[in-house]
Amino acid sequence: MITLASTPSAGQTWLSWFLVAAAVLVSGLLLAGPALRRRSPAAWWLLLGFPVTCLRVARTWRPLMAGCGLAVSRKAALTVVSGLLAHGAPPPHPRVPRRGGMRPTAHGFWFPVRLLPGQTPEDFVKAASAMAHDWRVHAVRVTTAEPGVVRVTATALDPLRQPRVPRQRGTGPLLRVVVGVLESGAPWVVDLRKIPHWLIVGATRSGKSTLINALVAGFAPQPVALVGIDCKGGMELSLYERRLSALATDRAQAVKLLAALMDLTSARMEVCRAARVRNIWGLPDEERPVPVVVIVDEIAELFLVANRSEKDEAQAAATGLVRLAQLGAALGVYLVVAGQRVGSDLGPGVTALRAQLGGRVCHRVTDSGTAEMALGDLNPDALEAAQTIPPDQAGTAVLASADGWERARSHLVPEERAEEIAAMYAHLTPYLPGLADAVGEPADGTAVHIERLDRDA
Template sequence: MILHRLKDLRNDVVSVLWLSLSLFLGLSLYSYRAADPSWNSLGLNSKPLNWCGYLGSFSADFLYQFFGMSSWVFVVFLFFLSYQVLRSHQSTKTKKQIWLVLLLVASSALAELYFSHLKYYSGHVGVGGTIGSFLSVTLKKALNFYGATLFLTTFLAIGLLTITDWTLPGLGKKISTVLSFLGKTLWEGALRLVRGWHPLRSMAKRSLPKLPKRAHIPTIFNDDPEPFTHREPVVSMADDEDLWEEPTSEDIEEEAPRRRRRVQLKKKVQRKIANWKLPEIGMLEDPPASRYRVDQSEVNNKSKILVDKLSQFSVTGEVMGAKPGPAVTMFEFKPKADVKISKITELADDLSLALSSESVRIIAPIPGRDVVGIETSNANRETVYLKDIIAHEQFWNDDVKLPMALGREANGSPKVVDLRRMPHLLVAGTTGSGKSVFVVCALTGLLFRHSPKTLRLILIDPKQVDLSTFNDIPHLLMPTICEPKKAVSALKWAVKEMEKRYRSMSKFGARGLEAFNEKVADFDKDKIAQHEAYNQELDDQKRHNETYYYTPQPYIVIVVEEFGDLMAVDKANVEQLVVRLAQMARASGIHLILAMQSPRKDVVTGLIKTNIPGRISFKVASKMDSRIILDESGAERLLARGDMLFLAPGYAKPTRHHGPWVTESEIASIMDYWAEQGEPEYDQSAMNMTKGSGVSFADELGGEGGVEEYDERYDEILAWAASMKEVSASLIQRKFRIGYPRAARLIETMEREGVIGPANGSKPRQVLVNSFEDRQP
């Protein structure tokens, strides 16, 4: 009898041990944190947050790494073994314990075979772990998918019967009992619901207040006035109306094979300008019906990992808010008073590792706030479509004259900026960062708002690829320029055009292009004819520098796709021309967009940076490049494909945006639409200057310059020389305030044409003609 009692006591102890082990492992697995000390992170100096301490942290990490989420099968069967020993008062056999381990291996392999795409704890834990992954891959190679499924299912069934001591008839009876109970419960519940539906409905009508038609559920911690979850209007255009108004409903139409949404604009916009019709937004493809949303659990989990990881480095605080966006989620972390900000900025790489994030960028602090911004990449990124941004009412605001579709902000709201107010833009980004796509989207957006009557373009594309699709549109002032030397001439023409516009505005008392266009738009035919006759008289007298405009003038946007190539060919002239345009061209309606791959110091010089405050940086190669373009680091941590930092004029810190995407077929349809309305009408003076090559800009200012064959002031100087008896380079230099090298080249040209005689030592040369027409052809 004593032996019998000792045997029962032993079985009770074994049962309690099995139960304790089951509870210990269950609590350890449930409270698992990826940042806790483990086999992969030996941070013994930091305190684990696991409910079972260091042992629980290491045990949970071991099970999750080897068996994944299938480790919970082990916990369940340990609990079952404890119950079985307690009920039968018999200790478990070694055979059952071995089968328990084999059952765990088989379940992890089967789970990995079907659900390998599922990841937990920010991607640290899979469903089957290392063993399950290895076994499922091996069996799939040997037996294919269905053979591996049959093998593992058979193995599981045998293991289950061995551990539980069930028979097949008994197992079938248990399954049928469970199914019968569930079916009966569901049927009775449905009957009770039907019987109580009408009384419940009438009671709800009497007691519950009316809810608004559309309740807003804010994103976690999101206090932004324009939340991420708002829907933008979509544009659909009518063909035969100059003005159109869109309906206010937001229809969802289904197109095979995927659902798409149609946008509608709640605003009247002008579609016809003079003889030109603006393109329909329907030419752009409809975006998908639903936008990607960051999972709430992902945000909560990342915020916990963030706090845990920072606490390991003695950086304590709390997450005050989180703003999910298309590509990144920004967490607002408020450190405690004794934490130095510099200590947080040094942990970007550690946080990136802990969060399994492609990149982490730290804003310390957020301007005007008492929190630090920590931006982490989302597991899945949302594509920002150009149609969504162009369809937004910001793009059609009457105050925005040159709208640029910047994309979406970090919180998901659309962003449109006015190039006229910037008034120039520097864009930098490495290959694959999205720089060229952004430039194309910016130009495409301008073509939705402007006809050739209100906007003209000068496109400079040394790569001969990115801007070639715009070759046939009527907005071009000259063909797309691919040679850097011709690009210098085009920039010089822009300076001349700027000076002429300033003369025109000065003559009519206007302070800007908009005011000038309003004044001259009221001129009648007689007044226009009077100004035309006066300008013709100035041309006849070779006084080209005194002519002016007396009709409305369009905006001019100059786009340089690879600014570094221009600076490499003729840095001195290009820099002086760009700086002068940047300093003065704003009021005259001329604007620059300079794009480059590498913002080196010899490309983005101090003068250029000072005069072009608007800057956009996509992903760059180094911190140095980021500091050159943005005056601070951070752009080197951006993602590829459209992720950007935008530094607006007057702001100290850049803001993060995700640029829009447009397909080649969409661009082609818009370009074809404009090409069908008319061929490009190139400006003759611009064509002459790019064909012939003007003098260097330094010479025009009276300095030393480069070598060019043609001089646009040659006819003027020749007419003056014909009225003289003798001329010399020094005399021309003083008379017309030009550099000596330029004057010497003019003397050589006159000698070739027979205007003056040969050199006679240091004496002036004799003039051989009496009038401008007497020169040799």
């Protein structure tokens, strides 16, 4: 009897070819994985890292929830029986919180989790570290999505290790500058139209000056007036003097400059009242004054007093800053206040000013009081995160506002580069007579007369 070999069907042939192609693709990804991860971390994560992590999360979810105390018995009676017969061991087959599908991001993933009765978001916040270790990711953060649901966000790759400066065409929207990268991988944007006033703190070599360099380099090409207050003799901000409409280098000049800024806001207030609008952005283009960004470096030098004769001067400086913070946002005057140490011991004016500075950036600090002043009134978790920034991560900071908090790292902008950009755009420096008279006009005569903003970029 002769047996004929069966011919494979077309479906079997296509299945075989598909399996071979899949095996070749997976092998290629595994072999090219290290090189792909170095050159394009986001592509490596989406092609290889995310699928593997999905399997890891699915495999460890139930034992992880049980180990973190987030699994509960299906029946209350089983808990009593298990405690009597098994010496307090958890009951078999516990019920675990139900998680939703995993959504990939450029540097990680996120998914929602529905809480079981009696659970709170804080229970999952405590388990975030265990989740990161079990899933072998960089960090896990838990936030409240809606009542009864938390959002678990994991960062597989650390985007703060080597932040890349994005390619940007043009100057971008007015008063909006990309200064770094967030821990989520999104760009770190300082938008003065959304959050008009900022407080930046950090110890020496923590990255505070680098952030100011990035802000100056970002605002210099824009049609805005930059004003500096540097009571350390102008050692920091004098590098950008050609792009500054005014620079105060001691407290006496700072008091005069702040008074001139208040006169400027009063004049703009009259213009807005006459036009029956609430802020300068409601004015016609041809009547809208130029925005003014005031950068104050080392705020403590304005508040510290050595004798009684300096007390009135320091009080005048504090009052001027607080009034600008209260009135400036609607009138196109914005504050960026920086310092190595900011504490309540500098006087009540610091606390009043802090309340008006809605954006906070805290680099590594040497005393807990400065971190408390920057973040304590906004979010205790942000305060704890700021106090764990290691010394070798210059530029890393915790930024917080009323919307929440994030870890971030500013782009490395050397002083030489920021000075070069400031000189390149010196021809855009607006001339504001009141401010120039307060501290004296620039010696090189580079300021041009621009007293209004033609159009919002």
